Amino acid sequence: MTVKIDKIYVISTESISRQNFPYAKPTDYYREYLGSLSPFQSAFMDKICFIRMDLDDNATYSILETSESVCNFIMSNLANLVRDLPISRISMAWDLLYRYTLPIGRSGIAIHAISVVNLLMYDAYAKLLGVPVYELLGGKTRDKIRAYASHLHPTSKEELEKEARSYVEEGYTAMKMRFCCGPSDPLGVDNNAELVKVIRDSVGYSVDLAGDAWMSWNLNFALKMARRLEKYELCWIEEPFLPDDFESYSYLSKRTDIPISAGEHHYHVYDFKRLLDSGVRILQPDAVWVGGITPMKRITGLAEAYGSVVIPHTSNIYNLHFIISEPESVSPMAEYLTKYKWLEDRVINPPKPIKGYFELGEEKGFGLKYDL
Incomplete structure (x- = not known):
C-alpha cells in the first residue's frame, strides 16, 4: 500500500x-x-x-x-x-x-x-x-560531530576573554566571533583586528577561530581586513560581501590565504557553483533555508568535486542529520549557537553538544519532541 x-x-x-x-x-x-x-x-x-x-x-x-x-x-x-x-x-x-x-x-x-x-x-x-532520517541519507559516517561554539559578539574585552575561555573549558576546539565594524567606521579595521587579538591572546592558537562579517563589508575594507588578520590564522572569514557580489568574492579569495566562507544566504545549487567558481572554499547552506536536505546533498557533491567543504549554517537537527551522513573530510563540523535561545520551552530535546561534540540517537525521523 x-x-x-x-x-x-x-x-x-x-x-x-x-x-x-x-x-x-x-x-x-x-x-x-x-x-x-x-x-x-x-x-x-x-x-x-x-x-x-x-x-x-x-x-x-x-x-x-x-x-x-x-x-x-x-x-x-x-x-x-x-x-x-x-x-x-x-x-x-x-x-x-x-x-x-x-x-x-x-x-x-x-x-x-x-x-x-x-x-x-x-x-x-x-x-x-x-x-532516523540519517539512515535515509546513507547512514552514519561517524559516531559524533565536532561542534564549534558560535557567539562572541563584540562587547567588552573582558567579556570576550571570559566567554572564549569558557568555551575551551566546556571542551570546544573551535569557535566563531562576530566582527563589530564595517567600512562606515573610520576605525573599523583597527577595532575588528583588536577583537581577534583579544580572543587569540585568551585561547591561543590550538583552538580554531573564525570571524563572521555578515555581509557588512565592501571589497576595499575586506582587503585591508584580510591583510591585518593573516597573522591570527583564522580558519575562515564568513560572508564578507552581499550574496550577489561574486566578483568581490573572487577578487578577495585570490589575495588572501584565509579561507572565505559563504552560503547562508544562497538558495540554489547554481548559486553555490558560482561561489565555488569565485574561490569560496567553505560552503554554509542551511537545510531550513536552502530548500531542505534534497539540495544540501547536491551542494555537497558539488563542493567535493571542487575540493571544498560544507559546514552548514546553524546546528538545527536537520543539518546534523545531514552532516553525520557525509564524510568528515567533506562536512567536518557543526555550528552551535550558544546564546540564541528561542524554542527551549517548546522543544523538549533540542540538540546540544557535550564536551564539544554532537551525538545523534536512534529516534525515528529527526527525533525532536515538542511540548505544544
Missing part, C-alpha cells in the same frame, strides 16, 4: 522573545544604522508557527517550526500541491515545488517554504519506515 500525504496544517502560532546583540550587519553601510540587532528580527522571525503534516495511514505525522511569513506562503501556495503525493517521492516533490514557484521564487521565502515541506517529508517518511 502506498502511503500518501493527507494534509498540511498549522497547529499554533506564537511570538518569540528577541534579544539584541552588537555585531556588524549589512545596514551598517550607513552610520546612522549602527547598533545592536536581534538575530531573529534580522530574519523577520517575530512569530513562529508550528506546522504539521499528516499521512493517510492515520498514524504517521511530522511537526516543524517556521516563521509566520513562511507559514503563510506554505498554506497559500504549497500545501495543496503535495496533497495525495506518495510520501516517498521526496526529490520529485522538491523539484515540482521549485518549478511551480519559479515566477515568484528561486530564493527567500519561497525557498524557505520548500525547505519546510522537504523536511516534513523526510521526517514523516523516516518515521513511517521506523528509522
Whole structure:
C-alpha cells in the first residue's frame, strides 16, 4: 500500500522573545544604522508557527517550526500541491515545488517554504519506515560531530576573554566571533583586528577561530581586513560581501590565504557553483533555508568535486542529520549557537553538544519532541 500525504496544517502560532546583540550587519553601510540587532528580527522571525503534516495511514505525522511569513506562503501556495503525493517521492516533490514557484521564487521565502515541506517529508517518511532520517541519507559516517561554539559578539574585552575561555573549558576546539565594524567606521579595521587579538591572546592558537562579517563589508575594507588578520590564522572569514557580489568574492579569495566562507544566504545549487567558481572554499547552506536536505546533498557533491567543504549554517537537527551522513573530510563540523535561545520551552530535546561534540540517537525521523 502506498502511503500518501493527507494534509498540511498549522497547529499554533506564537511570538518569540528577541534579544539584541552588537555585531556588524549589512545596514551598517550607513552610520546612522549602527547598533545592536536581534538575530531573529534580522530574519523577520517575530512569530513562529508550528506546522504539521499528516499521512493517510492515520498514524504517521511530522511537526516543524517556521516563521509566520513562511507559514503563510506554505498554506497559500504549497500545501495543496503535495496533497495525495506518495510520501516517498521526496526529490520529485522538491523539484515540482521549485518549478511551480519559479515566477515568484528561486530564493527567500519561497525557498524557505520548500525547505519546510522537504523536511516534513523526510521526517514523516523516516518515521513511517521506523528509522532516523540519517539512515535515509546513507547512514552514519561517524559516531559524533565536532561542534564549534558560535557567539562572541563584540562587547567588552573582558567579556570576550571570559566567554572564549569558557568555551575551551566546556571542551570546544573551535569557535566563531562576530566582527563589530564595517567600512562606515573610520576605525573599523583597527577595532575588528583588536577583537581577534583579544580572543587569540585568551585561547591561543590550538583552538580554531573564525570571524563572521555578515555581509557588512565592501571589497576595499575586506582587503585591508584580510591583510591585518593573516597573522591570527583564522580558519575562515564568513560572508564578507552581499550574496550577489561574486566578483568581490573572487577578487578577495585570490589575495588572501584565509579561507572565505559563504552560503547562508544562497538558495540554489547554481548559486553555490558560482561561489565555488569565485574561490569560496567553505560552503554554509542551511537545510531550513536552502530548500531542505534534497539540495544540501547536491551542494555537497558539488563542493567535493571542487575540493571544498560544507559546514552548514546553524546546528538545527536537520543539518546534523545531514552532516553525520557525509564524510568528515567533506562536512567536518557543526555550528552551535550558544546564546540564541528561542524554542527551549517548546522543544523538549533540542540538540546540544557535550564536551564539544554532537551525538545523534536512534529516534525515528529527526527525533525532536515538542511540548505544544
